[in-house]
Amino acid sequence: MGQHIKQEQYEKATQVFVLLQSQHMDNPALHHYFVQIAQSLGSSTDPNLAGFFTSLPCLLQSNVIDFARDKLVAMGDNYQAFEVLFDYIHHFPRHAYKYIIEAVDLLIQMIENGQPENLDRCPRILATELFPRLCKQRLVLALDQKEPCVKSTESKHYLSIPYTLFENYILIGQRYYIQQRQWDNLQTFTCMMVSACGFFGFDRLDTVSHTIRFQYLKEHRLNLHSDDERPKGPDLIDPQQEWHQRAVVAMMCESMTALAQLVIFGYSYYLAVCGMSNPDDASTAKACLIPICALNNIIPPHDPPTRKRPAAGSSDPASKRRKTQGSQALPVPNRGQGKDAECMKGVDHALRILGKAGDCLRHLVGLWQWASSDTKLTGWLAQHCPTWDASIDNCLHLELRKMIDLYQMPFDVKNAVLLVQSDLALSLPSVPGNLALALELSQVICDRIEVERRKERSTEKSDVPAIPFMFAFRVLYNIAIIYLLVGSIQQSSLEIAIILSVFPIPLDLNEVDFMADEVDCGLAANVFQDREFGLMRVDQAGMVARCIKHLVMSLDSETEQKSGLASIDAAMRWDEKAGNMIVLMQYGWRYWITKTNMWHRIQQQIKDKRTFKNRSFLEYVYVEETLQRIQAIHEAGTTVMDIIPPDFASRGSYRHLIVHQPESPRDSQASPYDHDGHPSAGISHQALPTSIEAEPPTSTMPATSPTDDQEHELDDLLPPNDPSSAPPPIYQPTFANQIMPSATMSPSWYSASSQKNAYAAWMSPSFYYSRPATSVQLPERQRQAAGHSDQDSPLSTAAQVTKEIVSRCLEHRMDRYSPRVTPQRMRHVLHRFLKSMVLNGNSDV
Template sequence: MLPSNLSFYRQSHGNNNEAYNDYLIELASHIDPGIDTDTSRFFQALPAFIQSTIIDTVTAQLESTDFLKAYQVLYAYIQTYPRHAYKYLIRAMKLLILGARGDDKERCINILVTNLLPRLWKQRLQLTFSGTPPSIRSSDGKHYIIIPCNLFEEFLRLGQRYYLDHRQWDEVVKLTCAMLDCCGYEGIAQLDFLSHTNRFQFLNEQRETLTLVDVDPTPSDKDDLTQPPPTRLKPLISATSVLTDGNRQTMTTLVAFMCEYMAVTSQFAQFAFEYYQAICVLQDSRSAADQEKACLIPICSITSPHRRLPTASTSSTPTSALDGSPSSDEPARKKTRLAAHHQDDHLLQSSCLAGVDQTLQLLSKAADCMRHLVHLWDWAQARAPGIDWPGLFGDWEQEFKRVIDSYQLPFDMYNAILLARSDLCLSTPSVSGNLSKALKLSQSICDRIETQRRQGKDMAQEYNIPFMFAFRVLYTIGVIYLLVGSLQQSTLEIAIILSVFPIPQDLDERDFIADQTDCHTAATVFRDHDFGLMHVTQKGLMVRCIKHLIVSLDSEIAQRGGMASIDAAMRWDEKAGSMIVLMQYGWPYWNTRTDFWDKIIRQMKERRTFKNRHILEYIFVPDILKTLLDLHDAKQVAMDLIAPEYLLQAPRPDPATPSSPSTSPRLTPSQDPHLLRPMATKPPPPIYEPAALLNTAVPSMTTMSPSWYAASTQNTSQANWMSPSFYYSRPATAVVLPSKKPAIIKDLDQNASDAHPLFIPVELVSKCLDQRHKRYSQTRCPPHRARIIIQRFLKNMVIKANEDS
């Protein structure tokens, strides 16, 4: 028979009696009336005061030994007696936070966010100094939960982080509005269905109505176990125990600053991730697994004289698309609708604009968030001038980054944040420092991806990187370098993309013509704007990169003096040779629709010589070979095209056997034609094919993965191939190149610098050109072979550029 008087039982056994404590724990385990036992009915019949005494006593005992069990007692009481939930909500939530540090993290956070937080925001809350223990205050028959600011910030952060992790955007907004409503922004909980701009306006109007209650800020000893982590607001909001008229405004300003920063930053995270998905075309039904991948690339206007590339044919170059994009007022300053440009319907329906309008609107929404934070920062500084805002927070963007980092977002979502921030900077290039910031943010994405690869992460869903994403980031970096006038670095970045991208085998002149049409469409739609987007498939990106590279090389040739960086020592012959190799893709297009080829031939004739001993093995278009042969045979241009490693030099005297010049004369090739013979012991092949013996540091193209990780995973006996981000100046992705050249090439280089340089007969050049022309005239170079040749050329081009730097 259970005693009817709990006080008598306590007096009889003592407060610290083990039997008494066990009895209370047993009694607390029967709180739920649904159990329907004598104990549960007994507990239900007890007055509320005695029930509270039992709960307080049991919780205090269990907190030091089993805080999850202590939480279960509190949670059962909250569930059964919701009218008294206000007494134990905060303590239960703090116990769950402790439980989340263990193995049951997901379950604890789930209960905290989905069950207890909704109960909390239905209560009457008041915020007080950071570090102050939570308490209950009653006034006029109403109960108020007093919460320190740092604990409120922790609850809000945990809730936002949970729903951001699960991509439950509506729940993020609902939770944020409800929490802000109960702490002073009254009425915003009813506005969670409105647009973000309406909510931001409401925050702006209500921020000055917030109040901070004055309570004793001294923490109690029994609350030390569950004190929330300190924040930047703690030393400020706990600076005094009395809120005078002078500092009350400062304190409420800090509370508004904290609340709105978290509200707006979480909203930015949503827009950024949706923007990322739109850029990678992850939700487009046309991008099924069996179809060609696509992405949206930036189109940036090159408006100032030092940024514009001189081009031979504007409509056929990548800069024709870069000549138009959203104005300086968009998307960072206003929403952009493609229909607002009043273009013909057939332009707006072009495939190159698929998804562009919706994506720009997402970027514009993200810009709205940034703009609100800037205005909030300015308001807070003006309203609380006594605070050293730069010293405490840095600037508005540093505080934004701190809040983002506190969410501990998943890998792909954090990449989305960096992408949106980079494109926002790129969209307003006239703002000082924006292009530099855009470059840094894009490079950070590459560093993050490379770090994951180097750590050997498996391809879990969290780390799945859309196929086109890394290439799109590299392309953006190339565009940024172009905008700041670093033409050579832009050229290198685009060459890197081409060197590892799986070039489609069926790429031909029709794709280049289609790109020209798309360029015209984009330039028309985004005329007089600084930024825009364009939908491209794998083929489209490759065509754009090839065009970009050819135009950039042509522009470097046109530059006069002052060449910087990696291309400082490259001559006209090398750049023109690179253009010739690249123009083989879509050759009829370059020959008939542009004047790049005619310009190269014209300059060859003016110079009367063309020396490039590294391109002949990469040329396979009969028209090009025939033109070079005709120029050489007609003695209009002296072609020096044979690589030195395929020629023998005169035998060197044995150093151990001295010989006089009279007994061992050193003959030049012109004096002894028999010195010219293939380096191999076998007879020379009937057709000039040096590509089989190229730099062995370059990985075999047949073993490369079709993903963008291709080159980064290849190792040879001489070098580790470069990482996928290829940023030589940054340690995280530094390239490891061969420490020395193969011995045979080193010897040839040494001989080339001797007093008697190699002599290559005119007839040998003619013969090699003729043989190669006949071969490819009879049998066209198969697409897969052409792809291997081009990418091998680009890899060696990147290596040489790095060596020259």
């Protein structure tokens, strides 16, 4: 036979072939030769053998293909078996119906086996080669779950495929184009497959607007076209069942079409939000579009208030050398107007995309509403979707989530789809359930980013595209806005603090950036004044300014929600929030004092309360003018400023914070302490009051090793060691107090009878706040020796002692640290402060 084939005597070769097939099919050599013949169509090395196969009758060709396929599958070489089928389909398209479904099944089986080479090549062949050929066949989609088969009638051949299997075919093809980010091909492929389902002519609409395609699907939904020459006889179905089948197929086609379109728009929206729509600008600009649906809640007042002049500074020579900077009017930066404004760049484009994505979801909602209104479909829907008894919105959301998971999208594409869904829900906050959905989707994005970053830290290489610089912060900002809209201001503040605690703050950030943000917000408010949702472009500096403003206003709103100063606990909370606001307002300080009334309100509140206790904020304050304004309040003498940070007492002896004063003989005789601060040898412990019978206790707060700057700060505060000077009264800050109180010192006093030791947290924060600033009342003998009258109150003594300590502390910070502060140090200080704030916020939530 081989000799006849070489001589191209195909008729004689065919006769020998038939003889061998009938008598020697158990010969292994003949088996191998039959496989060679079947594989000859895909090989150019033996054109004579390919010519011989082509000359065989159709039945003999099928015998060869069937034998070679079964042989190769039995050998475990499914891909070679597929190539045999595919070569036959390619060279004999008229007979493709015989093997195209088998070829598709072989590739799907190889995909399910999970071999890496198959995961790469099989989806590509299916999407680009086999499915387009399948769509050229006559198709009949069936509701039953039978195996796909070929049906023939009057010399016409049909492929009967269960609609669920064909839905899987569409899914595989769409998944491939999504993973390759080939959006035009995804659209063309979807239209082609939907057209093969019965929406004839839909494949010619792949280049028109999505609204035209959706309208076409809606118009042909009830009269879905079917092939007029479909099989007759036993397979004929009744009209009601046929309508049911068409309706189910229509739902499948419309859902797959709308979802694919949503993915396309979602990725475009993702690029627009992250500022990557224009590849030329993506490498240089670090910007993103943030939501501004809560403008009235997060924009500070624009009108500068009328403020009182600050009190005069200290009479110390160092204070005289410093002059408070004038509150000059800030220049209004030129940010453009209307759509040409800086904050509006790319906004119109992004909102148009968001609107198109909304069309996709609206079409899906309308489709499901149509299905739910027809009793013929409710049974199928209840079986197809287990959550059908829930609301349509919840059911659709679950179906979308399931389909998105089935697409197995790349990391960035899935983030894009989640983002566009979240922003669509956020764009209509008044619709019940939308804010909860937007929050859920945004949190899912954050979780995905965190998981991916952990993978990056554990592995050297990652195939995942880099996360855009501003994207993760933008999602956190979304969450903060959502919390703000639902009234959870504390949680909104926490989210903003998380952003600022890790965001790379520009070194040149100043009041101009805050003023630019105010101008941008005003422009955006004018553009979106009648809408519930808008977008605004911010760069790196703009994001920081916006977040600091948001955080300051949120903290201010939190204090207003605490019913003012109705209780001592509320006053303590206000002191904490006010201190946090002062720290944040160091950035853009001139903006805060000239364009808003924030500092004026804080200052007035402190004066009205006549006391201010916050021992943590001062260690984060380095701007000289801010320190000067705090000093002015303190030295006015009307307010007790209990603001010494714990690190000033970390040496374990608070007497070093007081300046020595001249000693009188009476003072020397009355003092129960020696020059080193220990009890005098001539005085027994029994003679000492209980409040000072032991060495002054150290701070009960966790001890931390001070930094170099802190050590220098403490060294500068140490008084000269003058043995001739008398020991001063002991100053003990209230945060280190371990003394049993009297029941009359606080209205919120708690019984301490059951406490075991001095470190137990037996008293409330209210009690701490109500204590005098010194926490230790001088014994009667000491008070008389020091020249105090019996009418001196503990509060007046506290004010005298505290005033000098606070003054020295503020002077030291202004002299030593303010001149040396750099943008790098300020950024480090702000990050430290915000991380501490986040930790405290997490413990409160």
